[in-house]
Amino acid sequence: MRVTQGCFSFLPDLTDDQILIQVQYCLEQGWAVNLEFTDDPHPRNTYWEMWGLPMFDLKDAKGVLMELHACRKIYGDQYIRLSAFDSNHGWESVRISFIVNRPKNEDGFHLDRTEGQSRVQRYTTRAYATDRPEGKRYT
């Protein structure tokens, strides 16, 4: 099951050229771009690992792409996302975030139904991937 998180996730995966254009837009807005990766695709997992530091003072998107390629080399079997942080007063938050790399086989999620009091149904999702220990989820 294809994970759809962040911008563009209902579109086909962006090519490097398309990523380059998006990143260039972010840089032109003065946002700091950073890369994160994880192998826990649960939508509530906000704690993705950072790849290096956020990239400040960049003028050209090619620098970000360089890092992305380096990150893919090591974590190419995990999810990698790219987000841009706007430090301007009043925003001070992430303005855009999209997935730039995903595992070959996305296992999808298990839906748990629990019956509660008065036959009320509670739902929980759990990624099949997380059955396996960290680092071995998508190999």
Add this chain to the structure above:
Amino acid sequence: MSEGGAAAQASPPKINLSEEFAESGVGPVLQQLDDELVGLAPVKQRIREIAALLLVGRVRSKFGLVSQAPTLHMSFTGNPGTGKTTVAVRMAEILHRLGYVRRGHLVAVTRDDLVGQYIGHTAPKTKEVLKKAMGGVLFIDEAYYLYRQENERDYGQESIEILLQVMENNRDDLVVIMAGYADKMDRFFHSNPGFRSRVAHHIDFPDYADADLLAIGEKMIAALNYGLSLDAKLALAEYISLRRMQPLFANARSIRNALDRARLRQANRLFAAGDRDLSLDALTTIEAGDIRQSRVFQQTGSSAR
């Protein structure tokens, strides 16, 4: 020239090189280079050649011919104060106008910015700088300090390896300009053959002639809304020829320092003149006395003349 690109495959379109030149907007930059930089004839010549090469390359690509972007990594050698940094800034702009680099900014660094202090510190530091320089020009001042011959465990070597790799793989993303004194740069290239072969243009910055330095001085002072009186101009000319004999002469930089001190003395003189109304003329004119108070005259004054 609207049919230029579209009709490339049907019938060979006519492309006017001078129109192309005007369109690229590089003319004004070259003109500015000519106007603002005094002397440096060989440097300007080489920049023109590079501009011509890139322009022809652009036209060739319109015809659908192979026009592989040339390697433009450069090395600027010359004595202190000969305008290496100034030209590097211009170079970034020229290359940008010609579409060779995408952004046209200049990132000026020295050894400190590239080389780390402990193991594992260098690579991220160098990469950080390279990322910032992407799409522009990376200017490495005194590049020979990257390589310390006497210490084989120096981290500079690591930085050099990363630089070489990026210079090769990202040739169309950034231009690396290395600058430094001629003899040391020679030694540097000699011990790093990888650099020598990847740097296509070695540009030597000659020392300025006395007349050039005078013209530079006048330009500098005019840019600050000052002017030299006629006597002051003569004094400055004399100062230049005397200063040249002395050690640590740094061409244009020495002149800038001399003029800074002259401004200081002028302010002092106006202040000492006490309580009277100043005219605009008095505020903007540097007199011969402001220059002749320099130590350079006192030291040589007795012996030379």
